[in-house]
Structures are given as structure tokens and as C-alpha cells.
Amino acid sequence: SQTIHQWPATLVQPVGSPLSLECTVEGTSNPNLYWYRQAAGRGLQLLFYSVGIGQISSEVPQNLSASRPQDRQFILSSKKLLLSDSGFYLCAWSNGAANEKLFFGSGTQLSVL
Amino acid sequence: EDKVVQSPLSLVVHEGDTVTLNCSYEVTNFRSLLWYKQEKKAPTFLFMLTSSGIEKKSGRLSSILDKKELSSILNITATQTGDSAIYLCAVEVQGAQKLVFGQGTRLTINP
Numbered sequence: 001s002q003t004i005h006q007w008p009a010t011l012v013q014p015v016g017s018p019l020s021l022e023c024t025v026e027g028t029s030n031p032n033l034y035w036y037r038q039a040a041g042r043g044l045q046l047l048f049y050s051v052g053i054g055q056i057s058s059e060v061p062q063n064l065s066a067s068r069p070q071d072r073q074f075i076l077s078s079k080k081l082l083l084s085d086s087g088f089y090l091c092a093w094s095n096g097a098a099n100e101k102l103f104f105g106s107g108t109q110l111s112v113l
Numbered sequence: 114e115d116k117v118v119q120s121p122l123s124l125v126v127h128e129g130d131t132v133t134l135n136c137s138y139e140v141t142n143f144r145s146l147l148w149y150k151q152e153k154k155a156p157t158f159l160f161m162l163t164s165s166g167i168e169k170k171s172g173r174l175s176s177i178l179d180k181k182e183l184s185s186i187l188n189i190t191a192t193q194t195g196d197s198a199i200y201l202c203a204v205e206v207q208g209a210q211k212l213v214f215g216q217g218t219r220l221t222i223n224p
Contacts, residue, residue, distance in 0.1 A: 032210055043119070043201060043216035044156075051210055059211075090155065101147065102203075102212060104155040 002027035006091045006105030013112050019064075019078040021108050023091030026072065031093040033074040034102065035066055038088040050074060051096060086112045115140040119202050119215035127223050130192050134218045136202030137184040146178055146185050147212065149201040156201055159187070192222045 006023045013019060025031050032051050036044040046059045048066035056066050063082050067075045074091060091105040120135045138146065145163045149156035160169045162178035162185060169176050173192075178185045189196055199219050203212040 034211070036214075043117075044203075044214040046211055046213070049211050088154075096210070101158055101161060102149075102156075103158075107154040 002093075002103065004091065004093055004103055004105045006108060008108060009106065010109045011111070013081050013110065015083055015112055016080050019076070019081050019085070019110070021076040021089055021091075021110075023074045023076075023105055024072055025093045028072070028093070028095065030071060030096060032096040033068060034092040034094075035074065035076050036090045036092065038090060038107075040087075044090065048076070081112045083112050086110055115204070115206055115213045117202055117204050117213050117215035119200075119218050121218060122216060123219045123221075125221045125223060126192060128192060128194060130222075131188065131190045132192060132220060134187040134189075134200050134202075134220070135184065136187070136215055137182075138202075138204045138213075139183065140204050140206050140213065142207035142209075143180070143183075144205040144207040147203045147205065148176055148185075148187050149203065151199040151201060151217070152197075159200075189220075194222050194224055196220060197222045 003026045034049045035047040037047055038044050049057050050068045053068055053071055064078050089108045092102040094102050116139045118137050145161055147161045148159040150159055160176045165178050165180040173190045176187045199217040201217045202215040205212055
């Protein structure tokens, strides 16, 4: 069966520090991969998605970047965090076919201080 | 711009009550509408709706899509405290390989 792993679960970082959040999927190949951010009490904002290795689509201009170095690995990064980067980050995958049902990781709560 | 709007944003009811959550959308090319439940961290899938007027049911939860009104409702009958969660509505746009989410409805069930 397919599983998705996301880490770390919580992270406290100072303003200006770098960021790297990692997400891996097991039990499937060539998934679509997604990074969402959820501000407190709000819905999910799509940040990046990828339909294949090295293919990244950015949804909103921001301080963050994403990379997909391997088929089942998706990384969210920043060179210098801002206070506004605080939030709950969710990685998700779908099978990339007609069915766009998403399966989510357990999320990373990022606090930038 | 594709948009999904949920209402109410927040709802507090007593155990045993029936609730109806609303989701409306404006998208360029609709493909499907999905409902998720988020209790603590990862949202979990509830329903996917593609056809108008056909109710999907799972226990005390049910949902229906109205393509004419560009909306969907999620009903929960005989609510329990375990139904407390954020309920997220999302729409899949044809050919876009992504979901557009609404803001969510925070549902609180008091004993």
C-alpha cells in the first residue's frame, strides 16, 4: 500500500535562516506531488506541484522553492525565512491519472520567530 | 481566477444535531468536487462528486453536487463529538492536475 512521509513534524526557525522540508512517497511510481500551506484556521493554499522529476510548477510568487530530485521525493526550501512563512505545511500525492484524489502527509508546523 | 467558497466558516452545535455545510465554486472547467475532513493534521478523504444530483453516502455523512448552482452540500446527521473537525471542499479543474481548496468550515460538536 502507498504511504507518504513528511518531516519534521514541528520546526521553529529564526528569521533569515534556511529551510528544508522533505516528503517521500512509497508504494507508487510517478505520482503527482504537491506542497500546500495552511494558515491558522484557513484553507489550503497550493504552493507547488510536480508531475515528474525536475518538473515544478509554482502557484504563488514567494520566498519558497521546491525541488523533485527523485521520482518519489519532494523538497520545500527557502534560503532565508520570513515571519510570514510561518504556517502548517502539507505534502500530498495523487496518482496522476484521471482521479485527483489527494493523499496527505501528516504536516509540518513551521514557526518563524 | 478559480475560486472555492465555503460557508459557514465556523459552526458550533450540540451532539445529536444535524448540520449542513456549503461549498460553492467558480472554476474555468469543472471536473470534480471533493470533501475532506481534517481533525488534527492530515486531511482525510470523504467524498468525490462528479455528477449532479447523485447523493454519496457514508454512514451519517452524505453529500450531493448541484452543477447548475455550482455548489455542493455536506450533511452530517446525529452529530457526535468525533465529528468535530475542519471540513474542506476542493474542486478539480479539468486538465490542471491540481485541486483548488476552499477556506474550510470549522465544525465543533459540544456534548
